[in-house]
Amino acid sequence: xxxxxxxxxxxxxxxxxxxxxxxxxxxxxxxxxxxxxxxxxxxxxxxxxxxxxxxxxxxxxxxxxxxxxxxxxxxxxxxxxxxxxxxxxxxxxxxxxxxxxxxxxxxxxxxxxxxxxxxxxxxxxxxxxxxxxxxxxxxxxxxxxxxxxxxxxxxxxxxxxxxxxxxxxxxxxxxxxxxxxxxxxxxxxxxxxxxxxxxxxxxxxxxxxxxxxxxxxxxxxxxxxxxxxxxxxxxxxxxxxxxxxxxxxxxxxxxxxxxxxxxxxxxxxxxxxxxxxxxxxxxxxxxxxxxxxxxxxxxxxxxxxxxxxxxxxxxxxxxxxxxxxxxxxxxxxxxxxxxxxxxxxxxxxxxxxxxxxxxxxxxxxxxxxxxxxxxxxxxx
Numbered sequence: 001x002x003x004x005x006x007x008x009x010x011x012x013x014x015x016x017x018x019x020x021x022x023x024x025x026x027x028x029x030x031x032x033x034x035x036x037x038x039x040x041x042x043x044x045x046x047x048x049x050x051x052x053x054x055x056x057x058x059x060x061x062x063x064x065x066x067x068x069x070x071x072x073x074x075x076x077x078x079x080x081x082x083x084x085x086x087x088x089x090x091x092x093x094x095x096x097x098x099x100x101x102x103x104x105x106x107x108x109x110x111x112x113x114x115x116x117x118x119x120x121x122x123x124x125x126x127x128x129x130x131x132x133x134x135x136x137x138x139x140x141x142x143x144x145x146x147x148x149x150x151x152x153x154x155x156x157x158x159x160x161x162x163x164x165x166x167x168x169x170x171x172x173x174x175x176x177x178x179x180x181x182x183x184x185x186x187x188x189x190x191x192x193x194x195x196x197x198x199x200x201x202x203x204x205x206x207x208x209x210x211x212x213x214x215x216x217x218x219x220x221x222x223x224x225x226x227x228x229x230x231x232x233x234x235x236x237x238x239x240x241x242x243x244x245x246x247x248x249x250x251x252x253x254x255x256x257x258x259x260x261x262x263x264x265x266x267x268x269x270x271x272x273x274x275x276x277x278x279x280x281x282x283x284x285x286x287x288x289x290x291x292x293x294x295x296x297x298x299x300x301x302x303x304x305x306x307x308x309x310x311x312x313x314x315x316x317x318x319x320x321x322x323x324x325x326x327x328x329x330x331x332x333x334x335x336x337x338x339x340x341x342x343x344x345x346x347x348x349x350x351x352x353x354x355x356x357x358x359x360x361x362x363x364x365x366x367x368x369x370x371x372x373x374x375x376x377x378x379x380x
Contacts, residue, residue: 050340053327053379054357059364060110060373067105068129068347069358069373070194072136075351076113077175078358079120079130079139080373081105086117104151107141109175112375120177124149126166129192133219134199139175140183142168142191155270165189165207165269172219183221188269195219196239201283203227203246205235212271214248216283227285231259233273240303244283247291247310247330249276249299273297278312280330291332292316297323300347303330305354311338313346325359344371354378 060069061082069080086108107121107130121127125145132139144152144166152166168191173180184190186208193204203216209226212233217224228234232252239246251273253259265272278291278301292298294316301312308330315323317337325338325345339345342363349358357378360371 051338053338054376055379057374057376060358060375062372063366063370065105065369065371066373067360067371069110069360070131070349071351071356071358072132073134073197073352074136075353075356076111077132077136078110078112078373079107079132079141080110081107081128081130081141086119107139109139118176120173120175121145122177122180126151126168128168129194131194133172133195134197137175138172140170140172140193140195140202142170142193144168146182160272162265162270162272165212165266165271170202170204170221181220183217183219185221192235192237194238196243196283197241198243201239201243203237203239205237207266207269211266214246214285225285227281228288232262233271234279236299236301238302239283241305241307245280245303245307246283247278247280247301247303249301249312250279251276278310278328280310291328291330293332302349304350305352311348311350311357313348350378 064084066082069078104126107127108117110117122145127143130141147167155162155164170183170193189207213228214234234250237246237248253262276297276299278298281288296316298314301310313323322343327336342361344362347360358375
């Protein structure tokens with residue numbers, strides 16, 4: 001039973017670790033959602049009184065797989081990834097809804113005030129991990145389009161779910177999709193990139209030195225520095241509001257057999273994370289501290305604007321049955337569950353002023369495998 005739950009944890013977490021390419025994709029065409037609803041018309045109720053931190057919950061998308069939504073610095077827009085072909089123009093209004101499915105994720109920017117969305121990635125290859133630069137005129141994301149126009153193939157199932165480390169590079173582009181600039185040029189996986197609040201530094205995960213480690217670089221891709229050196233996966237990094245610390249997730253093999261298995265898979269550009277814990281370190285890689293130690297799958301951490309709390313997703317309650325959002329102090333104390341509705345809640349981000357929370361959930365899903373974006377007012 002323990003082994004079954006462990007396998008289930010890996011399978012579910014892999015679904016929305018944003019690295020789920022499929023068979024093929026073609027260039028995108030303009031696609032209307034077919035609906036004309038304002039953001040205010042889709043307010044949902046929290047799950048009775050069990051979600052006291054959430055109010056005025058709004059569903060922003062409807063159908064398909066939508067993930068990793070992150071606020072612009074002015075709090076008026078979201079960048080997100082989706083397998084749906086929403087639009088290349090400004091005709092789609094939300095809740096975004098489309099029956100046309102792409103083979104893999106593309107990156108979009110949603111205007112929360114106007115209810116419009118725009119494609120910002122190239123529309124070919126696989127993409128992941130969009131994020132705004134300060135000023136909100138440019139964004140970054142990772143893409144495989146230089147390696148091929150089709151979605152990267154899925155790895156062969158051999159028991160447990162294995163996550164493919166495809167040949168992603170990190171790119172910068174204007175919010176209208178123009179003036180694309182390549183920031184990484186090393187062969188292999190460069191992804192999971194975010195930007196410091198002061199706009200000076202990009203933090204990302206790369207396999208360039210033979211392991212999955214966290215690095216920083218300047219906005220133009222220069223001055224690359226490696227921050228982690230432990231054997232295992234380090235990724236999903238975000239800066240603290242004061243730019244001084246980084247929160248991230250990590251999975252480390254625990255004995256010689258696991259180390260050998262990890263290295264064997266890595267040589268085949270695969271990773272099979274099981275337990276994931278949350279860590280915090282200084283922005284230069286020093287003073288690493290473990291925040292969670294529950295043996296579950298803990299991921300998608302993000303700092304609250306107060307710099308003292310971290311919100312993240314975990315299956316610590318139920319051990320594989322469902323993932324929910326939790327709030328914890330940065331010293332690992334005062335763990336509090338935030339969500340109770342649905343079976344998958346993850347990729348949370350606070351608005352810059354701390355008044356709103358955006359996240360991904362399967363609540364209100366109409367079919368299995370559907371994940372949508374939700375926005376709520378945050379009640380301290």
